[in-house]
Amino acid sequence: MASKFVFQGTRLRLSTDFDGGGLAKVVEAEPDVLDCWPYLEDEYRDGFISLRSLDGAGDRRDGANYSFLFRLDGCRDRKITLRIHVLHERCKADDVSVVYANPDFPVISYDGDSWARTPQKHLLGGDGLADEKIIEVEHTFSQDTVWISYQYPYTNDRLRRVAQRIGSSPFCRVEVAGRSTEGRDIPLISLTDPAVPLRAKQVAWFTGLQHCAELGAGWGFEGMAEFLISDAPLAAEARRKFEFKFIPIVNVDAVAEGRGRIHRSGRNLNREWERPDPVCDIGTIRQTLDAWRAQGHPVSTFVDLHGFSTVDGKWFAPVLPLENFSADQARRYEQLLAAIKRQLPGMQYDPFPSVGLAAGAAVRTYGALGLSIDGWIYKGPAPTAPDLSSYYTSGRQVLPLAEIQAAGARIVQAWVDFAGSQEREL
Numbered sequence: 001m002a003s004k005f006v007f008q009g010t011r012l013r014l015s016t017d018f019d020g021g022g023l024a025k026v027v028e029a030e031p032d033v034l035d036c037w038p039y040l041e042d043e044y045r046d047g048f049i050s051l052r053s054l055d056g057a058g059d060r061r062d063g064a065n066y067s068f069l070f071r072l073d074g075c076r077d078r079k080i081t082l083r084i085h086v087l088h089e090r091c092k093a094d095d096v097s098v099v100y101a102n103p104d105f106p107v108i109s110y111d112g113d114s115w116a117r118t119p120q121k122h123l124l125g126g127d128g129l130a131d132e133k134i135i136e137v138e139h140t141f142s143q144d145t146v147w148i149s150y151q152y153p154y155t156n157d158r159l160r161r162v163a164q165r166i167g168s169s170p171f172c173r174v175e176v177a178g179r180s181t182e183g184r185d186i187p188l189i190s191l192t193d194p195a196v197p198l199r200a201k202q203v204a205w206f207t208g209l210q211h212c213a214e215l216g217a218g219w220g221f222e223g224m225a226e227f228l229i230s231d232a233p234l235a236a237e238a239r240r241k242f243e244f245k246f247i248p249i250v251n252v253d254a255v256a257e258g259r260g261r262i263h264r265s266g267r268n269l270n271r272e273w274e275r276p277d278p279v280c281d282i283g284t285i286r287q288t289l290d291a292w293r294a295q296g297h298p299v300s301t302f303v304d305l306h307g308f309s310t311v312d313g314k315w316f317a318p319v320l321p322l323e324n325f326s327a328d329q330a331r332r333y334e335q336l337l338a339a340i341k342r343q344l345p346g347m348q349y350d351p352f353p354s355v356g357l358a359a360g361a362a363v364r365t366y367g368a369l370g371l372s373i374d375g376w377i378y379k380g381p382a383p384t385a386p387d388l389s390s391y392y393t394s395g396r397q398v399l400p401l402a403e404i405q406a407a408g409a410r411i412v413q414a415w416v417d418f419a420g421s422q423e424r425e426l
């Protein structure tokens with residue numbers, strides 16, 4: 001599994017001992033050729049990656065650790081080959097394929113903060129769906145230090161810096177939503193116009209990164225937040241009509257550790273929301289929501305962000321079936337979904353009861369119009385092996401960062417449109 005270490009090779013030094021860093025194993029084949037694994041061999045069984053610490057009840061795929069982030073020192077002006085050993089996993093149950101080795105992967109950075117794709121790479125490996133594949137990256141680096149990641153990483157450090165910057169806006173408040181299993185604070189960022197009383201507004205909650213490697217949610221949050229503190233007339237209207245409450249990184253521990261999907265305790269945080277004894281992370285966030293409700297404030301809408309960016313602009317939203325709502329709520333829910341769909345036209349809505357999930361708890365416990373938004377991994381009919389290779393080399397990509405952030409602004413527009421459709425009825 002992903003872990004923190006420093007590897008000193010003949011000329012290169014590889015490290016993961018920083019916020020967000022993680023890799024399972026590295027082997028130096030030659031002084032400038034490294035083989036890297038995001039998981040260990042014995043984590044891979046029967047076509048799946050298993051996490052041994054799972055408590056037995058969970059989906060084995062929950063443990064899949066396909067993410068990595070590491071730093072290389074000693075790179076300047078030398079051609080370096082990285083062979084990243086990955087899997088293509090087929091989920092047999094629903095015949096849906098999840099391509100972890102998406103064609104954006106990996107990405108590189110010279111400052112650990114701004115990221116670019118790596119063009120000089122190709123896919124090696126077997127033909128079978130469960131066969132190991134190797135992404136071979138050859139690159140001559142212009143700087144001595146370079147960061148390599150599975151996807152554009154969104155770390156606790158980045159969120160801290162963003163919160164500091166936007167926290168100076170008169171429209172922003174930075175607080176704590178909860179405490180993690182390992183004792184970290186879980187940030188809560190509120191954005192609104194404080195001159196308008198709360199009773200005159202709706203309250204829109206957003207959570208993100210319950211699944212730690214679904215990184216688009218962090219960048220999407222930034223897009224929403226940057227737009228909301230901007231001078232745009234639409235942003236001012238959004239601030240007057242809503243208090244936006246963001247918990248951009250729920251799974252702060254696993255993000256710090258650079259894990260793939262779930263907490264190292266083996267608990268999937270998005271299965272804890274309707275348990276009587278949730279893990280500390282979700283238990284303390286629920287206390288925050290309970291206290292908010294006890295003060296008489298509403299949870300008007302609640303969106304749990306997972307993927308947020310997706311291949312070819314396709315999005316999907318697990319939505320609660322309408323029988324979860326009163327007639328009046330159901331009508332407003334449909335207005336909200338229509339407003340989102342106008343801004344994110346590729347959206348596909350899948351009815352899903354979301355039992356135990358954040359979106360389900362938001363509806364059943366807090367009376368919110370709740371849903372999830374997902375879609376950064378490629379999901380579709382299981383491709384045959386040749387299709388996988390052509391998929392990888394075809395240049396299809398998940399949304400670039402700037403487009404993810406622009407989509408954040410469009411989501412704010414959707415909420416303003418939703419408020420407008422309610423006002424027209426009055």
Ligand SMILES: [Zn+2]
Nearest residue numbers: 211214306307
């Ligand atoms: Zn997820």
